Amino acid sequence: MAAQKGPLPSRRHFLQTAGLATGAAVASAVGAGRALAAGYPERPIRIIVPFAPAGPTDIMARILGQNLGTALSGNVIVENRSGAGGNIGIGYAAHAEADGYTLLVSSSAYVVNPSLYATIPYDPFKDFAPIAELGTSPNAIMINPKLGINSIPELIAHAKAKPDELNYASPGAGTTPHLSGELLKIVAGVEITHVPFAGAGPAIQALLGGVTQLAVTALPPAIPYIDNGSIKALAVTGSKRWVDLPNVPTMIELGYKDFIADTFQAFLAPVKTPPEIVTRLSAKSVEVLRRPDIVEQLRVNGFEVIANGSDGLRRRIETEVPKWHDVIAKAGIKPV
Incomplete structure (x- = not known):
């Protein structure tokens, strides 16, 4: 290693020099970032x-x-x-x-x-x-109309009268529709068996085909079936009613405070x-x-x-x- 020539810089001089270098590096990085953003995307x-x-x-x-x-x-x-x-x-x-x-x-x-x-x-x-x-x-809690249940209170009464008889389809374990169904069970104190499917489409088809009596899915894939009457929506889980389903209440309106699961x-x-x-x-x-x-x-x-x-x-x-x-x-x- 070559010998250091001349006096060593003082600590103060070193910190001043390092500060100037750091400031220059930061300024350079900021400038480079702005230039990158200006040309983005390339x-x-x-x-x-x-x-x-x-x-x-x-x-x-x-x-x-x-x-x-x-x-x-x-x-x-x-x-x-x-x-x-x-x-x-x-x-x-x-x-x-x-x-x-x-x-x-x-x-x-x-x-x-x-x-x-x-x-x-x-x-x-x-x-x-x-x-x-x-x-x-919002997620939608839906039922096959053939079951003759027209509201969440009727659903809860049926589930309490006949424990373990009902099941519900979801797009898969751990999805927010699945957890919406579990939240319904918790707040209503009922047992409804969860049947997971590989996506909202198969879950809705299971409901239409009578494989399950209920389904909980995100709203987008369910709207056409709700509109034509082949599925009945009992409630949505957003903070307010969905604009295209003005007659379907929220769970909050039905008395379940803080039931928001979108x-x-x-x-x-x-x-x-x-x-x-x-x-x-x-x-x-x-x-x-x-x-x-x-x-x-x-x-x-x-x-x-x-x-x-x-x-x-x-x-x-x-x-x-x-x-x-x-x-x-x-x-x-x-x-x-």
Whole structure:
């Protein structure tokens, strides 16, 4: 090693020099981040959907992606990576390169899975930067009209008179529709057997075919069957009545305080994505979602637009993770 020539710098001189260097590095990084955001996107953006095509999350992601691409003067591609209740796709996005070109649109599975599974490939608080809370759909508690039950009170009376006779279909164990059904059992003090299916479509078909007497699913795939009378909706689990089902009450209206169990859609980026890019994506997403034509398009597909930015989604995640942990614990559902 070559000998140090001349006097060693004083501690004060060293700190001053280091501070100037650090300041220059920070300024350089900020400038680079702004330049990166200004030129973004320079290639196609992928939105990972952790579920199969044609479900509610896929519908939301494709409507958002098409219009966000136009707003960004770029191209957005939706890629489905389903499996393990959404964990495969969410985990893939969590560990993708944080450059703004791999993003995630997930349902409420994002906040439910931490309590439903013994291990998951992501931390809901640490692995993602929230971009926007996109929209929400209430779940619907539905029954086959042939059963002759016309209200939630009648359903509860029937379940109490004939314990274990009724069963209900859901899109799968751990989904918010499944947990809505379990919450109904808890607050009403009844036993109704859960029968999980691989998605809302099969669950609705089971109800139509008489395999189950009830079903709980997100609203979008159920609306056509409710409209034609082949399924009767007894209640929705949102904070207010659904605009296209004005005669179907909420569980809150029926006297079950705080019974809100909707399925929300979240837009997220890997946590180390440059903040300038996250900010731009958030602003453009909210701008797209608030357009009247997009609001109407999503409403027809069973979504209420929320269009909250990063802070709104962060607050929702912080609220929903412990909420569903409590429901899962009370329902006696053991992590798998």
